[in-house]
Amino acid sequence: MPATGQSTFTFNFKPLANEDIVLEHINGQVEIDAVFVAKRDGKEHLFVIEAKHGDKFDSLAKHKLLYPSLSLLQKLPSSIPIVPVYLKSIKTKKGIDFYIAECPCIVNHPYSQ
Numbered sequence: 001m002p003a004t005g006q007s008t009f010t011f012n013f014k015p016l017a018n019e020d021i022v023l024e025h026i027n028g029q030v031e032i033d034a035v036f037v038a039k040r041d042g043k044e045h046l047f048v049i050e051a052k053h054g055d056k057f058d059s060l061a062k063h064k065l066l067y068p069s070l071s072l073l074q075k076l077p078s079s080i081p082i083v084p085v086y087l088k089s090i091k092t093k094k095g096i097d098f099y100i101a102e103c104p105c106i107v108n109h110p111y112s113q
Contacts, residue, residue: 006031009071025067032068037080044080045105046072051087060086069106081105 008027015023034049050064065084073082084103089096 003032003035005035007071009067011067011070011074013066013070025070028067030067030071032072035068035072040083046076046080046082047085048072048082049085049087051089053089053091055091057088057090060088065103073106073108078108081107 007030009030010024010026010028012022012024015021032048033051035046036049037044037046039045048065048068050060050068052058052060065086069082069084076082083105086101086103088099088101090099
């Protein structure tokens, strides 16, 4: 069973990749729906899951995946990349549809220190 959690974390991040501005998330609450380690291509990866259920597609605030990823990144060896994953289930007339979106890996980002 994957781990879940909620705690407060401090980390730095860039709100826009093409800007030089770096912000600090100071002792802010971060919730993690699920997290687990699995091997991909023979290498360990940490998968961070954000899961939502509803009747329609809503937009997902990017920080729901970014903040948990950055808060865990500072606790990991630099050899383990993080894979953020968004799971969405939608109730339909025929049952439940499941959608999975995998984001690019996050690796030892300089703004997570």
